[in-house]
Amino acid sequence: MSPEVLAFSKEAQAELESILQAYPTKQACLLPVLHLVQREFGYISDPVAEAVAGLLDIPLAVAVEVLTFYTLFARRPQAKYVIQVCRGLSCALLGQEELLVYLKNRLKIKEGEMTPDGLFELKTVECLGGCGESPVVRINETYYELQTIDRLGSVLNELSKGPKREA
Numbered sequence: 819m820s821p822e823v824l825a826f827s828k829e830a831q832a833e834l835e836s837i838l839q840a841y842p843t844k845q846a847c848l849l850p851v852l853h854l855v856q857r858e859f860g861y862i863s864d865p866v867a868e869a870v871a872g873l874l875d876i877p878l879a880v881a882v883e884v885l886t887f888y889t890l891f892a893r894r895p896q897a898k899y900v901i902q903v904c905r906g907l908s909c910a911l912l913g914q915e916e917l918l919v920y921l922k923n924r925l926k927i928k929e930g931e932m933t934p935d936g937l938f939e940l941k942t943v944e945c946l947g948g949c950g951e952s953p954v955v956r957i958n959e960t961y962y963e964l965q966t967i968d969r970l971g972s973v974l975n976e977l978s979k980g981p982k983r984e985a
């Protein structure tokens with residue numbers, strides 16, 4: 819374990835301590851700690867995963883299994899905007915494929931790739947929990963429901979106006 823790779827800000831350290839106190843065992847803290855780590859560092863690298871496993875006294879394989887199971891955890895630096903297109907049944911029936919084709923053509927990337935300027939990254943994910951408002955696209959923490967190519971195009975136009983990456 820290399821604890822120095824978990825060099826948290828003061829706020830994150832306080833949050834870590836409150837997570838550790840809120841759960842009955844260290845192992846039970848894995849998911850909230852991973853969320854915290856991702857918020858703090860932007861992604862969870864191998865050395866960080868190892869440090870988390872050490873911190874929580876769990877085998878590294880368990881931490882890696884959780885990290886690879888949940889699509890919301892990133893293992894490498896992410897684009898400024900991570901676009902997640904829902905591929906669940908409801909969205910599939912209501913136009914998800916057209917949205918995905920549109921995004922691939924507009925951004926000139928495939929699923930799992932990032933635009934060269936680091937602005938957008940494209941993923942497909944399982945049900946985003948908004949089936950009644952399908953098709954649903956999530957960009958970072960924001961959910962865009964009842965999406966059409968026109969609506970999504972407007973969202974991308976707005977997002978494209980900002981700086982490419984946050985410092």
Ligand code: FES
Binds near residue numbers: 908909910944950
């Ligand atoms: S199937 Fe897309 S939100 Fe549920």
